[in-house]
Amino acid sequence: xxxxxxxxDEALAAFLTEYDLGAALSFKGIAEGVENSNYYLExxxxxFILTLFEKRVSAEDLPYFVALKQHLxxxxxxxxxxxxxxxxxxxxxxxxxxxxxxxxxxxxSPRRPNxxxxxxxxxxxxxxxxxxxxxxxxxxxxLGPAAWPRLWTGREADADALQPGxxxxxxxxxxxxxxxxxxxxxxPRGTIHADLFPDNAFFLGDTFSGAIDFYFACTDxxxxxxxxxxxxxxxxxGGRDSIDYNFSKGAALIAGYESVRPLEAAEREALPVLARxxxxxxxxxxxxxxxxxxxxxxxxxxxxxxYAGRLAFHxxxxxxxxxxx
Amino acid sequence: xxxxxxxxDEALAAFLTEYDLGAALSFKGIAEGVENSNYYLExxxxxFILTLFEKRVSAEDLPYFVALKQHLxxxxxxxxxxxxxxxxxxxxxxxxxxxxxxxxxxxxSPRRPNxxxxxxxxxxxxxxxxxxxxxxxxxxxxLGPAAWPRLWTGREADADALQPGxxxxxxxxxxxxxxxxxxxxxxPRGTIHADLFPDNAFFLGDTFSGAIDFYFACTDxxxxxxxxxxxxxxxxxGGRDSIDYNFSKGAALIAGYESVRPLEAAEREALPVLARxxxxxxxxxxxxxxxxxxxxxxxxxxxxxxYAGRLAFHxxxxxxxxxxx
Numbered sequence: 119x120x121x122x123x124x125x126x127d128e129a130l131a132a133f134l135t136e137y138d139l140g141a142a143l144s145f146k147g148i149a150e151g152v153e154n155s156n157y158y159l160e161x162x163x164x165x166f167i168l169t170l171f172e173k174r175v176s177a178e179d180l181p182y183f184v185a186l187k188q189h190l191x192x193x194x195x196x197x198x199x200x201x202x203x204x205x206x207x208x209x210x211x212x213x214x215x216x217x218x219x220x221x222x223x224x225x226x227s228p229r230r231p232n233x234x235x236x237x238x239x240x241x242x243x244x245x246x247x248x249x250x251x252x253x254x255x256x257x258x259x260x261l262g263p264a265a266w267p268r269l270w271t272g273r274e275a276d277a278d279a280l281q282p283g284x285x286x287x288x289x290x291x292x293x294x295x296x297x298x299x300x301x302x303x304x305x306p307r308g309t310i311h312a313d314l315f316p317d318n319a320f321f322l323g324d325t326f327s328g329a330i331d332f333y334f335a336c337t338d339x340x341x342x343x344x345x346x347x348x349x350x351x352x353x354x355x356g357g358r359d360s361i362d363y364n365f366s367k368g369a370a371l372i373a374g375y376e377s378v379r380p381l382e383a384a385e386r387e388a389l390p391v392l393a394r395x396x397x398x399x400x401x402x403x404x405x406x407x408x409x410x411x412x413x414x415x416x417x418x419x420x421x422x423x424x425y426a427g428r429l430a431f432h433x434x435x436x437x438x439x440x441x442x443x
Numbered sequence: 444x445x446x447x448x449x450x451x452d453e454a455l456a457a458f459l460t461e462y463d464l465g466a467a468l469s470f471k472g473i474a475e476g477v478e479n480s481n482y483y484l485e486x487x488x489x490x491f492i493l494t495l496f497e498k499r500v501s502a503e504d505l506p507y508f509v510a511l512k513q514h515l516x517x518x519x520x521x522x523x524x525x526x527x528x529x530x531x532x533x534x535x536x537x538x539x540x541x542x543x544x545x546x547x548x549x550x551x552s553p554r555r556p557n558x559x560x561x562x563x564x565x566x567x568x569x570x571x572x573x574x575x576x577x578x579x580x581x582x583x584x585x586l587g588p589a590a591w592p593r594l595w596t597g598r599e600a601d602a603d604a605l606q607p608g609x610x611x612x613x614x615x616x617x618x619x620x621x622x623x624x625x626x627x628x629x630x631p632r633g634t635i636h637a638d639l640f641p642d643n644a645f646f647l648g649d650t651f652s653g654a655i656d657f658y659f660a661c662t663d664x665x666x667x668x669x670x671x672x673x674x675x676x677x678x679x680x681g682g683r684d685s686i687d688y689n690f691s692k693g694a695a696l697i698a699g700y701e702s703v704r705p706l707e708a709a710e711r712e713a714l715p716v717l718a719r720x721x722x723x724x725x726x727x728x729x730x731x732x733x734x735x736x737x738x739x740x741x742x743x744x745x746x747x748x749x750y751a752g753r754l755a756f757h758x759x760x761x762x763x764x765x766x767x768x
Contacts, residue, residue: 124554126554126555127551127552127553127554127646128554128555130551141647141648142551143549143550143647144547144549144550144551145551146473146474146475146483147473147474147475148471148472148473148474148483149471149472149473149474150471150472158471158473158483160549222469224468224469224485225468225469226452226455226467226469226470227452228452229449229451229452229453230451230453321452322466322468323466
């Protein structure tokens with residue numbers, strides 16, 4: 119939520135001469151996206167978002183992300199569409215950073231998604247999976263189960279400091295998921311968003327109007343994407359550190375998804391372990407950020423306990439019906 | 444450059460029902476303005492900026508700032524125009540903060556203003572002074588000479604830590620300005636912007652397209668506003684801690700101002716002491732921010748030495764000709 123790289127008006131004017139977008143009419147840094155610098159850019163041809171990629175996004179991955187959005191946009195899926203310069207290339211350089219102009223997507227991110235929005239989001243996720251069915255490029259999930267032991271090692275004390283007994287519970291989650299061998303479950307795979315949280319989804323009223331921020335997208339089990347969304351959309355802060363699963367929202371999200379792409383039997387069966395794995399992935403990356411952020415820093419990292427609460431719920435769920443599927 | 448208060452989509456939707464602006468189509472926090480939370484807001488009726496006023500802006504002053512912008516906008520001066528709700532009131536409450544929707548002003552802030560832009564800015568400042576000539580409300584300059592001894596007391600060691608000998612030089616500036624009694628110089632007074640730095644001015648190409656961020660506006664000598672702009676627009680970082688006055692830019696700024704509102708003889712005569720006072724005001728407030736910001740904070744305060752460098756220049760200037768007037 120910050121602008122890391124400043125762009126001078128002169129550098130922007132020179133940059134825009136490579137495009138057919140006319141001159142800039144407005145240019146404002148926006149608080150969107152955690153990893154990159156994003157600008158609202160208005161030119162004589164319309165409204166756009168200019169992104170400068172900061173170091174946390176790997177430069178080798180950028181062509182994949184650009185091609186993915188081009189693929190979705192070409193199929194009419196509502197997402198930021200990369201704008202090519204006159205030489206046909208969309209991915210360029212500005213102020214020493216990889217830079218990309220994309221189309222502007224209307225809509226607002228819901229802070230507390232309602233049941234209708236969860237249903238819409240589920241359908242929007244499934245439409246994304248179908249639109250990407252013939253997307254040929256692949257990218258490994260760098261935050262999949264293989265990465266979790268490395269994230270976890272040496273953090274046991276940090277976890278117990280957050281909540282006594284948490285380290286043992288997390289070790290149990292890791293063992294349970296390893297035993298379930300989710301990678302060997304032979305689930306339908308494809309291109310997934312892998313980070314479709316409410317702040318990466320736009321709505322006009324209750325209607326899904328687009329998805330943004332594809333910088334965790336990768337090739338993985340499609341149902342894992344649904345499991346991520348269940349974690350991101352269907353839990354609520356119950357106060358006093360309690361995290362509650364909202365059954366109506368979760369059921370609506372799954373029903374929305376299945377209205378476009380029905381789950382296979384193996385996917386339904388795997389849903390609890392996938393949901394537990396998704397919660398573990400976000401718990402672990404949040405724990406790493408939490409432990410490595412100095413006290414008193416202005417940007418407060420997100421609390422890992424929100425995902426410890428989700429994990430506590432997932433441990434008790436045995437079937438997809440437990441999520442309302 | 445931050446968003447301090449979050450606005451939920453539900454709170455925004457409820458807020459907008461009080462206006463004739465239709466529903467929100469887009470809503471993004473923007474990195475503009477240091478003191479307040481600002482959002483890009485697009486509705487069915489167009490583009491706007493929504494500002495939530497944080498604690499550093501005094502709530503009693505807000506009606507003055509709103510009336511000032513209404514006055515300017517009514518005279519066709521390019522600035523954010525307050526949008527009234529259906530009950531006729533523009534200043535409202537959102538998420539527990541005073542809130543204001545204003546019209547969107549096209550243009551870009553120059554990072555390194557050129558000579559043409561300096562001339563345009565001078566003319567734009569003078570047009571603002573003329574448009575405000577019949578603005579009846581008054582507000583004392585809370586950062587005028589009377590406030591400086593309070594800002595300075597106890598900071599001598601901080602100043603010398605920045606640059607050996609600086610404390611003595613600053614004490615000399617305070618004494619020289621007090622001796623000149625700028626308040627008693629009987630200069631034409633009126634409503635001034637008092638903070639028209641390049642990031643508060645918009646241009647389309649080299650044409651001035653508007654001024655924003657009137658939250659230091661007050662009643663003071665008109666020529667003091669020009670002196671502030673000379674400090675903000677006509678100096679350049681010469682490297683190795685040297686700050687150079689760009690005579691061409693300064694002369695253009697003054698000429699642009701005088702093309703709309705010629706300076707009176709007393710104003711020309713006072714220009715050196717006004718410029719020195721303006722530099723001292725920004726040096727002192729930056730020194731306070733510098734001393735009171737903990738080391739390692741993410742938001743780095745601006746370096747007071749940039750204004751110590753300006754003060755060193757102003758000490759040697761004896762007449763307005765020294766600035767190119």
